[in-house]
Amino acid sequence: MSSLMTPPSDPPPVETQYLASPPTEDRGKATVPRPGSKMDIMATAQNRKATKPLETVPAGEQAIIRSERFSLYYGAKAGVKNITMDILPHMVTAIIGPSGCGKSTFLRSINRMNDLIPHVRAEGRLAVDGQDVYDKRTNLVNLRQQVGMVFQKPNPFPKSIFDNIAYGPRLQGVRNKGQLQHVVEQSLKAAAIWDEVKDDLKKSALALSGGQQQRLCIARALATRPRVLLMDEPCSALDPIATGRIEDLMEQLKTTYTIVIVTHNMQQAARVSERTAFFYMGELIEYDRTAKIFRNPGKKETEDYVTGRFG
Amino acid sequence: MAVHLQREIENLKRDILTLGALVEQAVREATASIANRDEETARRIIDSDIEIDEMEVQVEESCLKILALHQPVAIDLRFIIAVLKINNDLERVGDLAVNIAERAAFLATQPPVSISLDFQAMARKAQNMLATSLDALVNLSASQARRVLTCDDEIDAMNRQMYVVIQQGIGARPEQTESLIHLLSASRHLERIADHATNIAEDVIYMIEGTIVRHKTEDYKPQIHV
Numbered sequence: 001m002s003s004l005m006t007p008p009s010d011p012p013p014v015e016t017q018y019l020a021s022p023p024t025e026d027r028g029k030a031t032v033p034r035p036g037s038k039m040d041i042m043a044t045a046q047n048r049k050a051t052k053p054l055e056t057v058p059a060g061e062q063a064i065i066r067s068e069r070f071s072l073y074y075g076a077k078a079g080v081k082n083i084t085m086d087i088l089p090h091m092v093t094a095i096i097g098p099s100g101c102g103k104s105t106f107l108r109s110i111n112r113m114n115d116l117i118p119h120v121r122a123e124g125r126l127a128v129d130g131q132d133v134y135d136k137r138t139n140l141v142n143l144r145q146q147v148g149m150v151f152q153k154p155n156p157f158p159k160s161i162f163d164n165i166a167y168g169p170r171l172q173g174v175r176n177k178g179q180l181q182h183v184v185e186q187s188l189k190a191a192a193i194w195d196e197v198k199d200d201l202k203k204s205a206l207a208l209s210g211g212q213q214q215r216l217c218i219a220r221a222l223a224t225r226p227r228v229l230l231m232d233e234p235c236s237a238l239d240p241i242a243t244g245r246i247e248d249l250m251e252q253l254k255t256t257y258t259i260v261i262v263t264h265n266m267q268q269a270a271r272v273s274e275r276t277a278f279f280y281m282g283e284l285i286e287y288d289r290t291a292k293i294f295r296n297p298g299k300k301e302t303e304d305y306v307t308g309r310f311g
Numbered sequence: 312m313a314v315h316l317q318r319e320i321e322n323l324k325r326d327i328l329t330l331g332a333l334v335e336q337a338v339r340e341a342t343a344s345i346a347n348r349d350e351e352t353a354r355r356i357i358d359s360d361i362e363i364d365e366m367e368v369q370v371e372e373s374c375l376k377i378l379a380l381h382q383p384v385a386i387d388l389r390f391i392i393a394v395l396k397i398n399n400d401l402e403r404v405g406d407l408a409v410n411i412a413e414r415a416a417f418l419a420t421q422p423p424v425s426i427s428l429d430f431q432a433m434a435r436k437a438q439n440m441l442a443t444s445l446d447a448l449v450n451l452s453a454s455q456a457r458r459v460l461t462c463d464d465e466i467d468a469m470n471r472q473m474y475v476v477i478q479q480g481i482g483a484r485p486e487q488t489e490s491l492i493h494l495l496s497a498s499r500h501l502e503r504i505a506d507h508a509t510n511i512a513e514d515v516i517y518m519i520e521g522t523i524v525r526h527k528t529e530d531y532k533p534q535i536h537v
Contacts, residue, residue, distance in 0.1 A: 267382055294384040296521030303385045308313030 062130075064089040064228060064258045065110060069124035072109050074117060079105035081282045082124070087275075089227075092250055092259045094273035094290065096266060098310060102282040103262045107230050109133070110260065111147035112140060129227060145172065148221030152233040154213030156205035156220075161188075161197050164205045164216060168224040183223050190256075191219035192249050211242025218249065222257075229253065231261040235268065247272050266306055270294045278302045316381045320390060323373050327394050327401075330366045331445040334401045337363065337408035338441060338504060342434035344412060345497060350419040356412035363405035370398045386518075393518035397448065400507040400514075404441065407500045407507075414497040421490045428476045430498065433469045436462065437501040440508035447515045459512035460524075466505035473498040 063086035072079045080102040087093050095103040108114045109126060112133060122134045128147055157164050165184040174180055188194040193215040205216055214234060221229060235243040250259055250272050263269050269276055276293040278286045286302045297303045304310050337356050344353040374395045383391055440462050447455035477495045481488050516524050
């Protein structure tokens with residue numbers, strides 16, 4: 001199982017002061033107590049042959065996000081436990097799982113959004129582009145510039161469309177008007193909303209529709225030229241047409257960025273992602289090609305979840 | 312959400328098993344009507360094929376409805392796909408039972424022929440394969456399904472032997488040529504029934520294990536699962 005989560009050619013992990021506890025024995029053995037599921041005679045995943053290991057990083061490519069035995073605690077309670085997985089560049093990786101399974105916690109750990117919660121403690125290692133996210137020397141502003149985030153509910157600033165997009169670059173010290181205009185235009189174009197707003201960039205962002213606001217938020221995240229885009233249920237507040245636009249956009253964006261999306265909508269995960277990770281009770285149960293997860297998952301827990309037999 | 316899907320799947324399971332039972336009965340009676348020279352039964356099988364055809368359409372419509380409305384995944388998806396394909400095979404087996412019944416209806420009007428090959432043994436073997444493949448579907452048993460796959464070669468060999476026997480029969484008794492050719496056709500139909508049983512068994516294995524074993528003879532061998 002652990003070979004599935006990490007490619008064999010990995011360099012040894014760099015130990016940091018955040019490796020508070022020694023590596024535990026059960027690395028990668030993501031097991032959970034079997035839920036009292038209502039499986040009938042079609043419960044077959046147990047009988048299945050051992051699955052082939054996931055072909056991890058294609059030759060010449062490096063995982064952009066590398067989680068090694070990563071755990072995040074809220075006080076004494078673990079939000080996620082012992083997560084070991086590599087997220088590959090220029091792909092959409094979907095994280096699925098029931099509410100409270102730790103998928104959002106894991107996503108928010110990638111750019112340290114959980115820091116605001118009191119008594120949060122991380123263990124293990126979580127690196128973006130080789131840089132340990134939880135290293136005390138990590139510059140949070142730089143990290144969040146590298147790792148953009150889009151939330152469930154569109155959250156534009158109560159400012160003009162232009163100022164929303166220019167907000168990040170201005171924070172980074174860009175003052176030149178022409179340069180700002182260029183960034184705003186490029187970001188709005190990349191988020192596939194330029195044609196709809198180009199004639200009135202001075203309009204309040206709050207006057208846009210929900211779907212437009214969400215694409216504006218994506219444009220705002222792109223304006224700082226991130227490498228990774230984290231999306232936490234980005235379509236759950238949108239209608240099917242707006243959802244379709246965001247999904248099309250993800251297809252375009254993955255050529256430039258790496259996208260990690262948390263979604264409750266399994267059809268969406270199946271449609272947009274190349275890799276799917278199934279989380280349950282804070283643990284990573286299965287991580288594989290999306291086509292495999294939805295056609296022939298290796299674990300019974302995954303099968304129960306994707307077929308709606310859970311609980 | 313899952314409750315609706317599970318109910319649909321249960322109904323579909325019942326329908327495909329009903330169809331399987333109808334087809335099994337048609338094959339059993341068709342081969343018996345050859346042995347018993349029973350034209351009446353043969354005619355009845357030919358007339359009742361419409362029932363099998365209607366059932367096949369009903370099963371296919373149920374599958375399409377489930378796919379459109381529930382977008383099943385994993386085992387549910389594999390089950391629907393397997394049923395779609397098995398449905399097709401069963402309908403073809405029903406047609407072959409009709410073909411055998413047509414031979415029986417003709418042979419019943421002719422003087423009896425005797426050949427040095429046990430046609431009924433071949434018929435039993437083909438029926439057995441069909442029954443086992445349907446049992447594998449009912450029990451979701453990959454090992455039962457694999458047993459079907461290993462039987463197919465025996466039926467093929469019997470069919471080849473039948474060619475030789477019929478050829479010799481025609482040489483010895485040219486006046487019975489027509490009857491012997493009809494008997495050869497019936498043998499060929501049995502061989503095709505065995506092929507369809509094999510397809511069904513392969514689809515059952517796909518449904519259970521998620522692996523496509525068609526065209527891979529080494530996968531026919533029984534495997535031990537942990």
